[in-house]
Amino acid sequence: MSNESLKPAKLAVLIDADNTTAACAQNLLEEIAKYGIASVKRIYGDWSSPMLHGWRSILLKHALVPIQQFAYTKGKDATDMGLIIDAMDLLYSGHFDGFCLVSSDSDFTPLASRIRASGRVVYGFGKVNTPEAFRQACDRFFYIENLGEAEKQKDEVGIASASALSEPPDAAKLAVKPRQMDSAIKSLLNKSIKDATDEATGWAFVGKIGNVISETRPDFDSRTYGYAKLSGMLRDLRGLQFRTDEANRMYCRKIPFGELIRLLDDAFNRFKSAKGWANLDVVGKYVKPRWNWEEYGFESFPELLSKVDHVEITNDGMRMQTPVAS
Incomplete structure (x- = not known):
């Protein structure tokens, strides 16, 4: 160089x-x-x-x-x-x-x-x-x-903490709230992750994701949404797995929850009882050879299910719930 x-x-x-x-x-x-x-x-x-x-x-x-x-x-x-x-x-x-x-x-x-x-x-x-x-x-x-939003947020937290000790709850002042992540921003983030993903590894470098976003949205700034960095914003998206390399560079990839849900539906229909519940261990043993949750950072089958919508779990059972129509 x-x-x-x-x-x-x-x-x-x-x-x-x-x-x-x-x-x-x-x-x-x-x-x-x-x-x-x-x-x-x-x-x-x-x-x-x-x-x-x-x-x-x-x-x-x-x-x-x-x-x-x-x-x-x-x-x-x-x-x-x-x-x-x-x-x-x-x-x-x-x-x-x-x-x-x-x-x-x-x-x-x-x-x-x-x-x-x-x-x-x-x-x-x-x-x-x-x-x-x-x-x-x-x-x-x-x-x-x-500009300077991260520093302002730190100051505001300190001021709010001090005020909480001396003022009653109804004396709290309303702060200007950051913009919420709407469906359009979530779509932008997800598309950018897809465009930045290395086909050979399946992972997207977070720095490249930021570059992809800037190409179409030069005014995009995670601070607008209350996040000091893009990585924090990505972590609040559902369905992503993260890792860092030896140089402490962050990568993420989409977790294929669509495949998992189809597999869970199949397993639940195979093993459900007359009362409408399936044994958690039985379903887990069926799923793991076909969708290894440990590869996506989940330590156990119950931990994985806790991140999946429309699945209800108990100590030893699970069942699929029908989504409520809006």
Whole structure:
């Protein structure tokens, strides 16, 4: 491996101050640092405007270079044009591996597309109301509201614990809840697992799953759903088995529960008594040569059945339940 490939990516960070809050600066730059070195950090706006006071107070702290853009005509955004011109100059210099465009404005969509066409990576950062066109034009898009979410959650847990000791239960404050995993997101995750699965081994590398998702959903971020990492989100999906290799890389694969349920139906109908129950040991001995649960990380047959819908078990018996129609 060459030394060049070991060097961190050189990034140009260009911030639209008119469309970005100064409160996100620390978390924004920490997030950017995960992907490379911010070799250039420029922020654009009309610095004579009182609206940018928050940014003015932290320019030196974060080594941000302010670029003055006067609003020459009311209703026209000079900041956009100045940022775009600078971005193209930096692109043609050939010194940068990627660009971080910080704005919630769809006017930067053509710029993101042009930079990507030149073979450079584009990371977009904006609010949750950022138009889809700009989000999709980036290689990765991050919602500013998600940045630093893991740290905020830790702080909130600590604050909540302290408050619980001094306040009555009815004094609890309602927190902003993360978005729930709906059927569309579950379908996206399952399809991405399938696309990332190595046919030779049957396992999917979690890092590759993330890459597959980003190809179709640049704005996907597990933090939107309350998970610090994609791996945690995958663990909450039903029907997956996980393992790690010697380099501590995580893999997962789908557990073929469909095959198991058909086998359980067959076994139950073979061995059920007049009272409608089948002996657990008898069914287990029938199933194991045909579907070895130990290969999927289950230590016992009862543990396996506890993860299967529509199966009722007792100490020594089991039966299949008919799903209730919705």
